[in-house]
Each structure stands twice: as C-alpha cells, then as structure tokens.
Amino acid sequence: MKKFINIGLNRGMVYQLIGTLIGAGFVTGIRALMGLPYWAVDDANFGFTEPAWVAGGLLGAIFFMWGTRVMDGWFLWAKGEEPAEHHADPPGWQKYFEPSLDHKVIGVQYTITSLILLSTGGLFALIFRTELSASNIQFLDPQLYNTLMSLHGILMIVSILLGIAGVMNYLVPLMIGAADMTFPRLNAFSFWLAPPAAILLLGSLALGGFDTGWTGYPPLSARAPVGMQMFFLGVFVAGWSSILGALNLIATVLRLRVKGMTAFRLPIFVWAALATSIISLTATQLIGLSFQMVMLQRLFGMGFFDATQGGNPILFQHLFWFYSHPAVYVFVLPGLGIISELLPVFARKPLFGYKWIAMSSLGIALVGFLVWAHHMFTSGMNEYLRVPFMYSTLLVAVPTGVKFFSWVATLWKGKIETPTPMLFILGGIVVFLLGGLTGPPNATVSTDLHLHDTYFIVGHFHDTMFGGYIFPFFAAIYYWFPKVTGRRMNEKLGKLHFWMMTPSFLVLTLGMMQVGLLGMRRRIADYDAALNFDLTNLILTVAAYLIATAVLIFFYNMYISAKKGEEATGNLWRSRSPEWQTPSPIPAHNYDKPFEVIGEPYDYGLADSPYVKFDE
Amino acid sequence: MTEKHTDKKNAFQLGFSIFILLAFFTAAEFFVAISFASTFLLTMLALTKASLVLYYYMHITKLAKAEANEDRESYAYKTGTNRLGLWLFILSDSFVFGGLLVTRFSLLGTTRPELEQTLGLIVTAMLLISSYFMNRAETAIKHGDRKNFLVSLAITIILGITFLVGVVGIEWQIAPFGPGDGPEGAVFYALTGFHAFHVLTGVIFLLFVFRNGLRGVFDKDEKHWPVEAAAVYWHFIDVVWIIFYPALYLIGTLHG
Amino acid sequence: MRHFIILAVLILALTALVYFGLDTIGLLPVSASLQAVTIDWLFDIEIMAISFLFALIIVPLVYSLIVFRRKPGETGDGEYIEGHTKLEITWTLIPLLVVLGLAYLGAWSLGDTLRADPEAMEIKISAFQWGWKFKYPDYGITTTELYLPIDQQVKLVMESSDVIHSFWVPEFRVKQDIIPGQTTELRITPTILGDYKLRCAELCGTEHAYMLADVVVVSEEDLLAWVDAQKALIPDTVGPDPERGEIVVEQNGCIACHSVDGSEGRGPTWLGLFGAEVDLADGTVTLADEAFLIESILDPNATIVAGYPANAMPQFSLTEEEIADILAFIETLQE
Numbered sequence A: 001m002k003k004f005i006n007i008g009l010n011r012g013m014v015y016q017l018i019g020t021l022i023g024a025g026f027v028t029g030i031r032a033l034m035g036l037p038y039w040a041v042d043d044a045n046f047g048f049t050e051p052a053w054v055a056g057g058l059l060g061a062i063f064f065m066w067g068t069r070v071m072d073g074w075f076l077w078a079k080g081e082e083p084a085e086h087h088a089d090p091p092g093w094q095k096y097f098e099p100s101l102d103h104k105v106i107g108v109q110y111t112i113t114s115l116i117l118l119s120t121g122g123l124f125a126l127i128f129r130t131e132l133s134a135s136n137i138q139f140l141d142p143q144l145y146n147t148l149m150s151l152h153g154i155l156m157i158v159s160i161l162l163g164i165a166g167v168m169n170y171l172v173p174l175m176i177g178a179a180d181m182t183f184p185r186l187n188a189f190s191f192w193l194a195p196p197a198a199i200l201l202l203g204s205l206a207l208g209g210f211d212t213g214w215t216g217y218p219p220l221s222a223r224a225p226v227g228m229q230m231f232f233l234g235v236f237v238a239g240w241s242s243i244l245g246a247l248n249l250i251a252t253v254l255r256l257r258v259k260g261m262t263a264f265r266l267p268i269f270v271w272a273a274l275a276t277s278i279i280s281l282t283a284t285q286l287i288g289l290s291f292q293m294v295m296l297q298r299l300f301g302m303g304f305f306d307a308t309q310g311g312n313p314i315l316f317q318h319l320f321w322f323y324s325h326p327a328v329y330v331f332v333l334p335g336l337g338i339i340s341e342l343l344p345v346f347a348r349k350p351l352f353g354y355k356w357i358a359m360s361s362l363g364i365a366l367v368g369f370l371v372w373a374h375h376m377f378t379s380g381m382n383e384y385l386r387v388p389f390m391y392s393t394l395l396v397a398v399p400t401g402v403k404f405f406s407w408v409a410t411l412w413k414g415k416i417e418t419p420t421p422m423l424f425i426l427g428g429i430v431v432f433l434l435g436g437l438t439g440p441p442n443a444t445v446s447t448d449l450h451l452h453d454t455y456f457i458v459g460h461f462h463d464t465m466f467g468g469y470i471f472p473f474f475a476a477i478y479y480w481f482p483k484v485t486g487r488r489m490n491e492k493l494g495k496l497h498f499w500m501m502t503p504s505f506l507v508l509t510l511g512m513m514q515v516g517l518l519g520m521r522r523r524i525a526d527y528d529a530a531l532n533f534d535l536t537n538l539i540l541t542v543a544a545y546l547i548a549t550a551v552l553i554f555f556y557n558m559y560i561s562a563k564k565g566e567e568a569t570g571n572l573w574r575s576r577s578p579e580w581q582t583p584s585p586i587p588a589h590n591y592d593k594p595f596e597v598i599g600e601p602y603d604y605g606l607a608d609s610p611y612v613k614f615d616e
Numbered sequence B: 001m002t003e004k005h006t007d008k009k010n011a012f013q014l015g016f017s018i019f020i021l022l023a024f025f026t027a028a029e030f031f032v033a034i035s036f037a038s039t040f041l042l043t044m045l046a047l048t049k050a051s052l053v054l055y056y057y058m059h060i061t062k063l064a065k066a067e068a069n070e071d072r073e074s075y076a077y078k079t080g081t082n083r084l085g086l087w088l089f090i091l092s093d094s095f096v097f098g099g100l101l102v103t104r105f106s107l108l109g110t111t112r113p114e115l116e117q118t119l120g121l122i123v124t125a126m127l128l129i130s131s132y133f134m135n136r137a138e139t140a141i142k143h144g145d146r147k148n149f150l151v152s153l154a155i156t157i158i159l160g161i162t163f164l165v166g167v168v169g170i171e172w173q174i175a176p177f178g179p180g181d182g183p184e185g186a187v188f189y190a191l192t193g194f195h196a197f198h199v200l201t202g203v204i205f206l207l208f209v210f211r212n213g214l215r216g217v218f219d220k221d222e223k224h225w226p227v228e229a230a231a232v233y234w235h236f237i238d239v240v241w242i243i244f245y246p247a248l249y250l251i252g253t254l255h256g
Numbered sequence C: 001m002r003h004f005i006i007l008a009v010l011i012l013a014l015t016a017l018v019y020f021g022l023d024t025i026g027l028l029p030v031s032a033s034l035q036a037v038t039i040d041w042l043f044d045i046e047i048m049a050i051s052f053l054f055a056l057i058i059v060p061l062v063y064s065l066i067v068f069r070r071k072p073g074e075t076g077d078g079e080y081i082e083g084h085t086k087l088e089i090t091w092t093l094i095p096l097l098v099v100l101g102l103a104y105l106g107a108w109s110l111g112d113t114l115r116a117d118p119e120a121m122e123i124k125i126s127a128f129q130w131g132w133k134f135k136y137p138d139y140g141i142t143t144t145e146l147y148l149p150i151d152q153q154v155k156l157v158m159e160s161s162d163v164i165h166s167f168w169v170p171e172f173r174v175k176q177d178i179i180p181g182q183t184t185e186l187r188i189t190p191t192i193l194g195d196y197k198l199r200c201a202e203l204c205g206t207e208h209a210y211m212l213a214d215v216v217v218v219s220e221e222d223l224l225a226w227v228d229a230q231k232a233l234i235p236d237t238v239g240p241d242p243e244r245g246e247i248v249v250e251q252n253g254c255i256a257c258h259s260v261d262g263s264e265g266r267g268p269t270w271l272g273l274f275g276a277e278v279d280l281a282d283g284t285v286t287l288a289d290e291a292f293l294i295e296s297i298l299d300p301n302a303t304i305v306a307g308y309p310a311n312a313m314p315q316f317s318l319t320e321e322e323i324a325d326i327l328a329f330i331e332t333l334q335e
C-alpha cells in the first residue's frame, strides 16, 4: 500500500476520488442546510444531485493535481521562497509516473497517455463498429451506442492533443538547443492535467453517458444525463492542458533558441509547432467557454441557448466551432511538420521551398480562424454568412496545396530510402491528400447541403486526421524511438504494421464516403436495411478490426524493442538535425556542449555544409 | 540617483494622468449614456479607455526590450521570459471575455439590462482608482520604497474587495432578475461572474504579494517580478471591466 | 524532359481512370428534385477536379518512389535543389484561381437551390423527439406522412419543439436543420413520382436513427384525392369525439410513445389512465382527472410521472377541441 501511494499517478487518483467525494458531499450538505433537494431520488442522477456531481468533478481534478505534488513548487513560491530549478528524477521507469520537470520525460508521459487514450477510443470504435456491422440492433442499446460514439470522438481528439504535445515537448527544446522548456513547472502541470481530464471523460460512462456526439450541441446537451457534465468538465480540463502547453511552447521558441538559429534556420517542425500553439493558445478558450455556458444553463437555468427563455442555440455552434475548426489544424499541423521534417532525411535532398512551407503553416493557422461557420451551412444561421465562409474555407486549400507540391518536389530526383518511418510518411501524404480533397465538396455550400451529417463527412475527417496525425505520429515514434531508448524498433514488425493498417484504413474511409454519399447519416445506431448498406458496413467493420490488429502489432513492437531491440545510439538516419548529433538516449540536461547554428537545416546533398557546430 | 528620481517621477506622473483621463472618459461615457445613448460613441470611448490602459499599464513596451543575446541565466532575461509568458496568458484569457462580449451582443443586441446605475458607477470608480494605486505600489517597490509600496498595495486590495462586495454582494442581490430569468439574467450573471472570479484571483494574488512584501522578499532593487506580474494582471482585469461596464450598464436602450 | 512527358501521360490516364471509375460505381442516389440537378452538376465538376488533383500528386509521388529510389549499394545524396520560387508562385496562384472558381460555382449553385416560386404550396412541419408532423394549411389537415405534388415547388416551414433536428431526403439532396425557437425554411420541387424516406439528419437523442417519415410524391390529382381521404377520416361531429381523438393522437404522433394497450413505451400507457391514481416523480400521488391530463398535455414538464424522465415529452400546439377529443379518446381506454 505504501509503495502504491508513493507513486505520483496513484496518489493523484486516490486524491481525485477523495476530492470528488468531498466536493459532492459539500454541495450535498449545503443543499440539505438550505432545504433544497439534496439527494437525487430518481436513479438518473446516481445518488448525488447534478450540482454535487459537478462540484465533485471539479474538486476531484484539483485534488488530483494536489496529490501528485506537481504544484508544490508554486506553493513554495507563494510563500516567497525560491523552489529548485530542477530536481533529480528517480531512475528507471518510475520517473514516468511522477511529476518530472524534464521535458523529455514529460514528452514520453504525454505520448504514452496519448497511446492509452487512442486504444481506449479505438476499442470503443471497435465496439460500436461491431454493432454497425449489420442493420438492426445487435447488442448495444441506442443510448449506449451514442455514448460510446461520442466518447470515441472526444477521446481520440484528446489523444491527438496529448500526442502532439508529447512530440512537441520532446523535440522542440532539442531542436532549438535548449536545455528544457522555459517554464518546466508549468510544463509538468500541463501534462498532469491530462490524467484527471481522461478520468472525468471516462467517468461520464458511469453517470449515464452523454448522447450528443463530441460536439455537445444544446438543447440536446442541456437534457442529456449527468454524464454530460463530466464530459464538459473533462474537455475543460484537457483544454487548459492544451492552452498552458501552447503558452510554454511559444515562449520557449521565442526565448531559448541557440545562437544563430534565426527564423528561417529553425527546423521546419518548430514552425509547425509554433503555428499550432498560436491556435491552441487562443481558440481553446472558446470551447471552454461554450461548454461552461451549457453547464451554467444546466446548473442555474441560465438560458443562453434555451429558446424558450429567449436564448439562441445557434450561438453555441458559433462559439464551439470558433475553436473546433481551428482545432482540426492543431491536429494536423504538427503532423505535416513531421512529414516536412523527415522527407528530406529519407530523400537525401533539401526540403523544397523551406520558406514557403514555413509560411504555409502560419497561413493555414491564420485562415483557419476565419472559416468556422462551414460546419453550420445547414444550421439555420444567417443566410448571408454562408457564401463568405465558403470562400474563406476554400482558401485554406491554397497553403495546404503548397505543402503537397513542395513535398513531391522534395522527392523528385532524391535518393529515396523507405524504412518504416518513411513508409508512414508516404502513407500519411496519400491519406491526407484524400482527406484534403474531400474538403472542397464539403465547403461549397450547395453540395454540403447533401453531405452534411453523413458518413461522407466521417470519411473526410478520418482521412484528414489519420493522414495528418496518426500516420505522422507513428512515423515520429519509429523515427525518434532510438533517440528516447537507444534502441531501434523492429523493421519487420514495423512494415507489417504499415502494410496491414494502410490498405484497411483506405477501405474503411473510402467505404464510409461511399455509403455517406448514398445517404447514410452519421451518429445512428442502426440503419435501414432497405438501403442495402449491410455488406459495405460489414466490410468496414472488418477493416476496423484489421487496423486494430495492426496497432496491437505496433504495441508489441514497442514493447519488445524497448527491452531488447537492436542498439542504435548514433545518428541512425544520418540526419542533420542537432538532436541526432548527440548520443542516444539523451542525457538529462540535453547537450553536453552548447552549439551554434552555422548553416541551413536541410542542405542534404551539399558537401561540407554543417548545420550546427558544437563548441569545442 | 537623479536619473532614478526622474524615472520615478515620470512613472507617477504618467500613471496619474492616465488615471485622470480614464476617470474623465468614464464620466463622459456615463453622461453620453444617460443623455443621448449613442452606441457608436460609447463603444469608441470604451475602446479608447482600454487602449490607454494597455499603453501604459500593461508593460507592452517592455516586451520588446528583451535582448536575444543577454545572459540566459540572468534575472533580467528570465523576467523578460516571464513577462512574455504572462502576456501570452492574458492574450489567451481575453478570448474568454471576447466570447462573453459576443454572447452579450448576440443575445441582447442593442438593449441593456436594467441595473443600478449609481452602484455601477461607484464600483467602476473603485476599480479604476485601485489600478492607480496598483501602479503607485509598483513604482514604489521599483525604488525600494517599501512603506509606500505596502500602503498602496493594501489600498488596492481593499478597493478590489469593495468592488467584489459591490458587484456580487449588492448588485447581484438587488438586480431585478435572477440568473434563470431570460437572456438578460444569463448575460449579466455570466459577465459579472466571470469577471468577479478574475478579480477574486487577482485579490488572492495581491494578498500573497502583500504577505511576501511584508516579509521583505522584494526588498532588493530589481527582484520584484511578482509585483509586476500582479500589477499587469490587475490592470488586465481593470481593462476587462472598462469594456464590460459600458457593455452592461450603458450601451443600448432599456429593455421594455 | 522524358520524365515530364511520362508524368503527363500517367496523370491524364489516372485522372480518367478515377473519374470514370467513380462514375461507373455510381456515387449518388437518384436525383429526384429540381434542386438536386444543380447540386449534382457541381458534384460532377468537383469529382473531376478531385480526380485530377489526386492524380497530379499521386503520380509524381509514386513515380519518384520507383525511379528515384535508392538502389542497393548506392551511397551519396540526392540532387541539391533548394527550391524554385517561380514554381512555388505557380502552385500558389493556380490553386487560388481554382478555389475562387469553385467558390463562385458554389455560390451560384446555392442560389439555384434557393430560387423561390411565389406560388409554392406551404407545408408546416413540426419535428419532435422522435417524429414528424405535417400540417397543410391550404387543406386544413395534419398528417404523419408527407405527400408532395410533383413538379411543383413546396415551401416547408419547419419548427422544432425540443432539440435540433434536420430535414433530409437524400434523393432531394437539400438539407435544413430545424431549431427550437425559430422557424427555418426549405424549398423543394420534386421531379420523380414515388416513395421516399425523410430522415432526421441531426443527432437528436436515443431514437435519432429511427426518426423517419414516409414521403410520397404524387400527381396533383392524387394529392387532392389523398387530402379528401384524410379529411373523410375525421368524423364531422360537434363536441368531444373519441373517434376524432384517436385520429388526432395518431396524427400528432402521441402513440409513438403512449401505448393504448398497456404495453411499455417511452411514455406511460394510456390504458386505464383516465380517473386512475398516478404516482409522480416528486413522490406525490394525483388523480388523473381532466385538469391533470390537460396540464400534462399542454405543459408536459409541469408534473412528471414517476419512473419517466423529465423533458421527454415534447410540447404540442393543440387546439382546445383537439384536446377535448383526445381526452374523450383516453377516457374510452378502460381495462
């Protein structure tokens, strides 16, 4: 027991449980004193009343942070003392379960958490895909279907946010030659917000679920079971993790670059990370706000979105999408950055049009702020908004196109090698292209009148998210795994993973698009047998299982490679990037000797053109 | 010594004149609102006020001063980084308030809720004056004047608490509607609630600074970043109110 | 140079293959309205553009992978090409023009779907969890199936009594959300006779998947005949009439939730309800007299029956006569 509680994560969870009970109990007590109903008689509320559950959820998350001791440094600071800048991590695996101030440890923590959420979300997908394999209801009741589907969506999205945070945390300080992020304590805090957020999200399952999809539109979300509140709280907490992480990242890039690392000598991934962070930093507040407003509506009857009280349900959609559209570029920009980062290494050629690619990331991020209403073409918002938003939406295709053309030009006349990371990069390009090209039909309003809320959209966004995130994320893991562990991942298993996942995935999304065009709505637990979608849906389900098997192979590969993979401590991929110029795994304080940037980052094929020079 | 002296004087003078200007504009706003209610004019006035505060109080100009090649380990460089971090946070936070403003104008349009005008004017004045004392406190600690620092800080805190009492303790009780009474209630309680929450955190922040100030943590000449941070945050809260006040109390016609 | 000729040929070939391949598979359901025509026309253009752009990226990608792959034993790097500003400008400007063109076509085709016919027949649609109700003001009938006259524009004026729903008949293409608190409009001109299904396209809760209604496109005469048949169903008596009540209940979709034979539904059964004692969620017991029933119908959340969720039953706009009919009907349902 002592051992158990000595581990930060466990301590956090125990505290969260206690905090939840205290919070809920406190509100229950107050309500009892005030003579309000304090005990929910009907079982829809699971004992506590809704306000009690909300207070419990919130306090639980705070207690978690307290329990992990990640805020201890701040408490010291508040007392007017100077907390230590660094503290030594426990050796071995244990440090990953404790608050650490080392950006590399935090990066790994993020990545692992992201993979866990990915599996959970994927597992939910498998469950509801099984339900969908034939028409009629097989084994899920519709409410549970809706809950699983909604949780699948939000868990995957949170998993992406954590995944990119992991990759950015690990790589950006290394790439710019910093010893750590600028605010290590804030960095740890941002990460440790994620576990309680995930617990809250999954907790919704125990409190009746929520049947609104990940978008949580009121008035439906104002009527859903208490689980809805846990969903809102979970997203809110995860959102803060994302905001604070982005803040840290921007400050790091602006303040901690080594000498000579000017704007256009940054590794291209850093540009992508920067563009992403600008979005997360600002837009995320709006999803938090819109969700809080629904929470307030539920708790205090504040009728923001309640038409019977003069509120406006459309307003929610504006606030929500103001974040959630830019967010989709948060999902892909780091992935596209990884693609741009690795292509030159494996094509052994300079990145074609570095400045254009760097600027296109910013372009996508900025234009991405102006397009949100394309999710609302059929919503009944003001008519005159539709056409301007169509124009702005389509404009995003231009900077995205610049990336694609530049990638192809980077490959042209290269000396292309295709180890596993490169395969995932290429797969990512193809899949993201499919996803991107299915964007314009959604964007031109009249065609969207047909496509909106069908499986075509589902196909579109799985393609963009897989191509823009999942594939590059896997590539990044295969590529930087040696950096983290000093061992490389098994190539054979890696290739098996790729060749099993990619075709199944293409079948999955192309099939989705096909049934979508033919009239299959999204978010349905059952479809009309008369539509003849049974066979296609069965194929989609089989494809989903194949993807899952491939992912399991990947996990197995990770596990055995970390234990007894082939050793790789040097510059395995012959990269020019600074992090590969030091031995793997990297020591706690990153670089032994400081370095200076004296050349261009991607001058492959040019003899005697070092990018960085280490001080003697 | 003389250089420092003029510096101190300048800071005070600028702080004082900005305070006077703000008070003047707020009064102007109030009279515009009760006499001829031009939404355009009121919005312009609010924005002018906000930019005035931003100009001086918010230390924007200091951001540019952070030299790239300075010693990374120096207190000055780290303070520069902290300053950037705080600013990014404020940028992020202002999106919340932006969203609330959008909500207000989307739901209420050019009508406004029926509120106690005198009380509104008083709490607004409290907050404005508190910002002035915050500035005084900061200028004082910059020059090692600990006594003045503590006194000004204490006044800031008291004014902040008075503001909270005025809004949450009084206005919330006497408002003719509850949170569940239509869009007016929702908007009013949400805007003042979110803002009051920030004031509360600001007060707590100031209390910590005050306590550490008592214990002499900021005595040394340059090490007063926490004071600056608290000041910037406090001014930010003030700016938010400077926009919320006309948005809630002044702009628009009374709902029939 | 040779590279580029091969590429051009392959790109054209792949474009044609994708485009005609998709064409043969058949991507869209039958196009059965005037509005569908312009939408399908834009789809066609976009599929052409997508096929081409897909080929434009995939062909050089795969070609490079084959031609420029590292051969066994080769060392050394690729050619040192840093970029090409003119090329970059080209592939910024051309897509820019293409998307501007697409947006223009999109706006144009949107305008086409919105074209209003002043003569259009108006139908009032109420959507609720989870059903549809159609009111024909011109004919004074209310039904649960949507009959539409062929080649004639109808103006659907839609409102929702609870959450957001969405009107969608795939064969008509156009879709419009239905929002509580305001009305939305949709114009449709059916062009092919036959049976279709209206499917709610916005997640609206548990039974969203089943929120369907039959849509029948008929000729003008058949429509009138159908209207007469609907009218004939309603007895022409004065005062509360259980038979008319049964029809009202049918047309308003009450029996989607309330059974008349004692079986479990989303709402309490009506069998034996009238005059019985009802347990309420707040623990009290009340007598199901007329006053209680009227209140339960007009303001479903005023009292909640024990064991059933609040907010489940939508608010209906029923006339006094209709309610009297319903009560008369419920009264007949005794065990």
Ligand code: HEA
Residues within 6 Å of the ligand: A215, A328, A329, A331, A332, A374, A375, A393, A394, A396, A397, A398, A400, A401, A402, A404, A433, A435, A436, A437, A438, A439, A440, A442, A443, A444, A448, A451, A452, A453, A457, A460, A461, A464, A465, A468, C053, C057, C094, C095, C096, C098, C099
């Ligand atoms: C990673 C995420 C991601 C990305 C990158 C994108 C990218 C794009 N998306 Fe997507 N989208 C989602 C994730 C994403 N989307 C999600 C999750 C939803 C559903 C949310 C929900 O409801 O649950 C959605 C829904 C969605 C809708 C709403 C549909 C509806 O519900 O009715 C629309 C409408 O305009 C749209 C458009 C676009 C466009 C135009 C792009 C563009 O950025 C694509 C640009 C790329 C290309 C076009 C390809 C490459 C370019 C070239 C080769 C150059 C030449 C091209 C041309 C000249 C056209 N998306």
Ligand code: HEA
Residues within 6 Å of the ligand: A118, A119, A120, A121, A122, A123, A125, A126, A129, A149, A150, A152, A153, A154, A156, A157, A160, A212, A213, A214, A215, A458, A462, A465, A466, A469, A470, A508, A521, A522, A523, A524, A525, A544, A547, A548, A549, A551, A552
């Ligand atoms: C990154 C984001 C992401 C990813 C990777 C996926 C992955 C998958 N998605 Fe998901 N999906 C979304 C994001 C994502 N999805 C979103 C945002 C929605 C919208 C939700 C909404 O409408 O609100 C959605 C909706 C959605 C739908 C529509 C549901 C509906 O409208 O009713 C479907 C239907 O087939 C689907 C299927 C799948 C499948 C089969 C996978 C497969 O790729 C999954 C493969 C499986 C795994 C990756 C897990 C493998 C691991 C294991 C099996 C191990 C398990 C072991 C342990 C737990 C230890 N998804």
Ligand code: CUA
Residues within 6 Å of the ligand: C128, C130, C164, C165, C166, C200, C201, C202, C203, C204, C205, C208, C209, C211
């Ligand atoms: Cu109604 Cu879905």
Ligand SMILES: [Cu+2]
Residues within 6 Å of the ligand: A324, A325, A328, A372, A374, A375
């Ligand atoms: Cu979008």
